[in-house]
Structures are given as C-alpha cells and as structure tokens.
Amino acid sequence: MSTATTAPSIAPVTPVDTRPEWKALVAHADKVKPLHIRQLFRDDATRAQDLAVNAMDIHFDFSKQRVTRETLQLLVSLAKACGVEAKRDAMFRGDKINVAEGRAVLHVALRAPKGTVIKVDGKDVVPDVHAVLDAMSAFANKIRSGEWKGHTGKRIKTVINIGIGGSDLGPAMAWDALRVWAQPGLECRYVSNVDENDFYEKTKDLDAAETMFVISSKTFTTLETMTNAHTARAWSLKGLGGDEKAVAKHFAAVSTALEQVKKFGIDPANMFGFWDWVGGRYSMDSAIGLSNMIAVGPDAFRDMLAGFHDMDEHFRTTPLEKNLPALMGLLNLWNNQFLGCDTLAVLPYCQYLDRFSAYLQQLEMESNGKHVQLDGQHVRWQTSPIVWGQPGTNGQHAFYQMIHQGTKIVPCDFIAFAESLHNIGTHQDLLTANVFAQAEALAFGKTQAEIEAEGVPAWLAPHKVMEGNRPSNMILARKLSPRMLGRLIAFYEHKVFTMGAIWGINSFDQWGVELGKVLAQRIIPELSGAKPDLKHDGSTNALINQYRAWRGR
Ligand code: G6Q
Numbered sequence: 001m002s003t004a005t006t007a008p009s010i011a012p013v014t015p016v017d018t019r020p021e022w023k024a025l026v027a028h029a030d031k032v033k034p035l036h037i038r039q040l041f042r043d044d045a046t047r048a049q050d051l052a053v054n055a056m057d058i059h060f061d062f063s064k065q066r067v068t069r070e071t072l073q074l075l076v077s078l079a080k081a082c083g084v085e086a087k088r089d090a091m092f093r094g095d096k097i098n099v100a101e102g103r104a105v106l107h108v109a110l111r112a113p114k115g116t117v118i119k120v121d122g123k124d125v126v127p128d129v130h131a132v133l134d135a136m137s138a139f140a141n142k143i144r145s146g147e148w149k150g151h152t153g154k155r156i157k158t159v160i161n162i163g164i165g166g167s168d169l170g171p172a173m174a175w176d177a178l179r180v181w182a183q184p185g186l187e188c189r190y191v192s193n194v195d196e197n198d199f200y201e202k203t204k205d206l207d208a209a210e211t212m213f214v215i216s217s218k219t220f221t222t223l224e225t226m227t228n229a230h231t232a233r234a235w236s237l238k239g240l241g242g243d244e245k246a247v248a249k250h251f252a253a254v255s256t257a258l259e260q261v262k263k264f265g266i267d268p269a270n271m272f273g274f275w276d277w278v279g280g281r282y283s284m285d286s287a288i289g290l291s292n293m294i295a296v297g298p299d300a301f302r303d304m305l306a307g308f309h310d311m312d313e314h315f316r317t318t319p320l321e322k323n324l325p326a327l328m329g330l331l332n333l334w335n336n337q338f339l340g341c342d343t344l345a346v347l348p349y350c351q352y353l354d355r356f357s358a359y360l361q362q363l364e365m366e367s368n369g370k371h372v373q374l375d376g377q378h379v380r381w382q383t384s385p386i387v388w389g390q391p392g393t394n395g396q397h398a399f400y401q402m403i404h405q406g407t408k409i410v411p412c413d414f415i416a417f418a419e420s421l422h423n424i425g426t427h428q429d430l431l432t433a434n435v436f437a438q439a440e441a442l443a444f445g446k447t448q449a450e451i452e453a454e455g456v457p458a459w460l461a462p463h464k465v466m467e468g469n470r471p472s473n474m475i476l477a478r479k480l481s482p483r484m485l486g487r488l489i490a491f492y493e494h495k496v497f498t499m500g501a502i503w504g505i506n507s508f509d510q511w512g513v514e515l516g517k518v519l520a521q522r523i524i525p526e527l528s529g530a531k532p533d534l535k536h537d538g539s540t541n542a543l544i545n546q547y548r549a550w551r552g553r
Pocket of ligand 1 (some may be wrong): 164165166167216217218219220221222225279280281282366510513
C-alpha cells in the first residue's frame with residue numbers, strides 16, 4: 001500500500017452516463033432487447049464472418065452476442081469519447097495512472113523486449129526487468145540441472161511458493177496450465193491460506209532436504225504469507241537438523257521489500273525483486289513467476305512473456321474495431337450495463353486451465369470492483385461483473401442447467417483449443433463438439449414447435465423449451481502453449497483496462513483488500529490470552545466468546 005502524500009492534481013472525470021454516446025446506447029438497448037440472436041443471424045448473412053477477429057492464432061467470435069453492427073459502432077464511439085486510446089497510451093508511456101497510490105502501471109514493461117525504452121520518473125525500467133529475468137534464469141537453471149544442492153547435498157525436487165492473492169493465483173494457475181512443459185522430477189506446490197491445513201497438506205509427504213520455498217510477497221508483511229513463511233522455516237529446520245545455515249539453501253524470496261527479506265533471514269543473493277509499478281494481480285510475469293520459471297525453464301517462461309507482449313502490441317496498435325481486448329471489454333460492458341446481466345462465466349474447455357477463472361476473478365473483480373471515479377465522485381452505474389466459472393465439460397453436468405433455462409441471463413466466455421496437448425483418442429473432437437454445441441444451444445435455443453415436431457407431447461414441451469438468446473463469446477485458439485497462455489492473460493488484462501477506462505475508475509488500487517489486511521489485527525489478540533474487554537458489535541463479541549469457550553479459553 002502506498003498513498004501519495006500530497007494530493008495529486010486529478011482532472012475531473014466526466015461521468016460516463018452523461019455522455020451522448022452512453023445515452024445513445026441506452027436508447028439503442030431498447031431496440032436490441034426484443035431482438036433474438038436467431039433473427040440477427042437470419043437478417044445478416046455475413047454476421048459470423050464479420051463479427052469475429054482472427055489474430056495471433058486466436059479466433060474471437062462474438063457473433064453470438066446480442067448486438068447489431070450499429071451496437072458495435074456505438075460502443076466503439078463510447079470508447080473513443082472516453083479516451084480509451086489516450087488512456088492506453090498513457091499506461092504504456094509509464095504515466096502515473098494509478099493516481100490514488102501515485103504509481104505508474106507498467107506490467108507491460110515486464111514483457112517488453114530488450115532495447116525498448118519505458119521510463120518511470122525519467123529512468124528506463126526495461127534494463128532492470130531484464131537483469132532480474134537473467135538472475136531468475138541463472139537460479140532456475142541451477143535448480144533444474146541439480147547444480148544447486150540442498151543443505152544435505154540432495155537436489156531440489158519440490159518448489160513451494162508461499163504467497164497469497166496476486167502473489168499466488170497467477171503462478172498457481174500457470175503451474176496447472178503449463179505442467180506439460182515442467183521438467184520431470186520437479187514439482188511446484190502453492191501454499192496461500194493462513195489455514196494451517198493448507199501448509200500441512202502441501203508438505204506432509206515431502207522431505208525438507210529436497211524442498212525449496214519461494215516466499216512471494218510484494219510487501220513482505222502480509223499476515224498469511226509471513227505466518228506460512230515462519231512455519232516453513234521451522235518445518236525446514238526441523239527436517240534438516242536445526243542448522244540455521246540450511247535456510248540459505250532452501251529459501252528464496254520474491255519481493256519489492258529488501259529490508260524485510262533480510263530481516264526474515266533470507267540471503268539477499270536469493271532475492272528477486274520487482275517494482276511498485278507492478279500491481280499484485282498483474283505480477284505473474286515478474287519475479288512472482290519464479291516457481292513457474294523453475295518448473296518450465298527460462299526459455300518457456302520467456303515464450304510466455306513473448307505471448308503477453310504479442311497481445312500488448314495488438315492492444316496498443318490495433319484500431320478499436322478490430323482490437324481483441326477492447327472489443328471484449330466493450331461487449332462485456334454492453335451485457336452488464338445495457339442488458340442488465342450482472343455476471344460473466346468464463347468456461348475454458350481445457351483441463352489445464354482449471355484455475356483460469358479463479359485467476360480472472362481477482363484480475364477483474366479486484367481491478368474494477370470500485371465505487372468511485374478517479375476524481376472521487378461516486379459512480380451511478382454498475383462496475384465489475386461477478387466473474388466465475390470452471391472448465392467444461394464438467395460444468396455442463398452441474399450449473400449449465402441454470403445458464404440454459406434459468407431466469408438470469410449469464411453471458412459466457414467459452415475458451416477452446418483446436419489441438420490437444422496429448423492425442424490419446426477422440427477426446428479433443430468430443431470436447432470441441434461440446435463447447436460449440438453449448439454456445440449454439442444458448443444462442444439459438446429450441447422452440448416449442450421444434451420440440452413438438454420431435455414427437456414430445458404438448459404438456460411436456462414447455463419444460464424442454466430453450467429460449468435461447470443467451471450471449472456468449474467463443475475464444476477458439478489453435479493450441480495451448482506458454483506463448484498462448486501469455487496472450488490469453490494479456491487479452492483479459494487489457495479487457496479489464498478498457499472497461500475501467502470507460503468507467504473512469506482506478507483499476508489499479510485495492511483499498512478493500514488493504515482493509516482486510518488490517519481488520520483481523522484487532523481480533524487476533526482477543527482470541528487468545530486473558531479474557532478481553534470486547535467492544536465490537538454484539539454479534540462479533542458473541543462469536544469471539546463462543547470460539548474462546550470451545551477452545552477452552
Ligand atoms: C493484488 C492485491 C493482493 C496482493 C496480496 C498479497 O493486486 O494487492 O491480492 O497481491 O494481498 O500481497 P503481497 O504480495 O504484498 O503479500
């Protein structure tokens with residue numbers, strides 16, 4: 001957390017709902033709401049071709065959204081009126097667009113090729129980025145080759161990342177996504193929860209002599225991470241005979257806080273830094289990805305960075321009409337703002353993307369879950385959608401029923417790959433048939449007449465009717481790879497940026513999270529020790545007393 005000490009000069013933000021382009025969309029939505037996607041396809045022979053963009057081995061098909069060509073023009077006009085392009089350029093330039101914290105927002109610099117110049121306070125940050133990447137690579141290579149030995153001379157087999165939020169969700173997601181590229185014999189695990197069951201389960205079958213902990217924390221003060229880090233230290237020392245020197249061989253740190261790292265007792269030579277212009281939820285491509293780099297190797301990690309950069313360049317240079325993240329942001333805004341849909345389901349048809357939706361929940365909801373504009377005025381419209389989801393086809397046998405026939409409209413992002421990473425049968429065709437069929441059924445539905453024509457009795461037919469007209473995007477990529485993963489993540493990063501820019505909010509602070517970090521502090525001492533004089537509300541007091549009673553305190 002950081003707060004600018006002097007009030008920055010923040011230009012007043014024009015509330016987006018006062019803009020003529022917004023009002024035009026409100027009026028236009030009344031015309032679109034009665035239209036059915038079936039009709040939109042009937043009326044427009046080249047809709048599927050024209051409402052899709054192909055770039056970087058990604059086919060983004062948004063023709064099954066409840067939009068007309070006019071809707072898209074109006075949305076692009078809104079983006080232009082709100083200065084999305086100028087705001088994007090300011091981010092890439094290193095301007096301090098995170099005004100509440102007085103910081104630049106430069107995750108794009110983390111994947112900028114050597115030689116790019118991006119300045120913060122007059123200093124080019126790209127050489128520093130590459131120096132850290134080089135140091136990470138050397139460290140990762142030593143562990144991968146076995147040159148790095150643990151305290152007792154054994155090689156490292158398991159890397160445990162201890163971190164939470166932005167210091168956990170990205171690397172944990174990428175470990176799942178890229179495990180095919182992981183070196184055999186090397187495994188990553190992720191401990192995040194302060195619930196000791198997490199630490200216990202992740203370490204119970206491990207040998208401390210073969211285990212490396214990476215303590216990942218931007219601030220190196222987060223309660224959960226520091227608690228788990230101290231537990232890890234004690235666990236290692238116990239397993240290694242109590243020799244304090246062992247720590248140097250079994251602990252690395254990723255942080256912006258050198259002093260805190262030293263205080264913990266980690267050798268600064270094993271510390272990998274990043275910078276205050278990298279937000280936690282935008283940090284998986286910084287040193288926070290160290291566990292991933294150790295697993296998949298520096299080359300694959302750099303491929304992932306190249307994928308991020310591909311999407312950065314696309315976002316930076318492509319006209320909004322063909323710009324993947326801008327379009328996805330605008331369509332999401334349309335659904336949530338003008339068609340009244342509160343949520344977004346992200347449904348990857350790829351088991352390796354098991355944790356992708358959980359990762360996006362933070363990226364999107366922590367970034368855009370805001371109630372005021374940059375200038376502090378309260379917003380009068382909805383901000384972040386509720387993001388949720390899990391891989392198909394599993395979800396089809398669970399919550400899809402509600403998406404098909406429930407009373408709430410849930411826009412979906414389907415993510416699918418043309419090629420599998422393994423070919424052990426007909427699975428990929430079956431998987432792909434499912435994802436296409438779901439999107440088709442959601443959009444086009446099934447009428448009572450169609451059902452009765454199949455011989456279903458009239459009394460049963462209403463139960464089988466699928467109204468359709470349920471919007472979705474199809475993100476069909478050629479094949480999952482480190483590079484593709486980078487592209488997909490940056491696709492969503494810039495989508496989130498686009499929406500935040502239109503709303504005029506700060507997508508890069510997180511005061512609600514900061515609050516969570518201090519709230520528990522008052523209660524911690526009240527749960528143990530002498531009977532406290534409780535001064536909370538009645539409910540909280542009663543809960544504390546019940547807990548103490550059950551713990552015999
Ligand atoms: C991310 C948030 C938050 C943060 C965690 C961990 O954007 O700020 O999720 O990443 O609270 O913080 P530390 O890395 O400082 O431990």
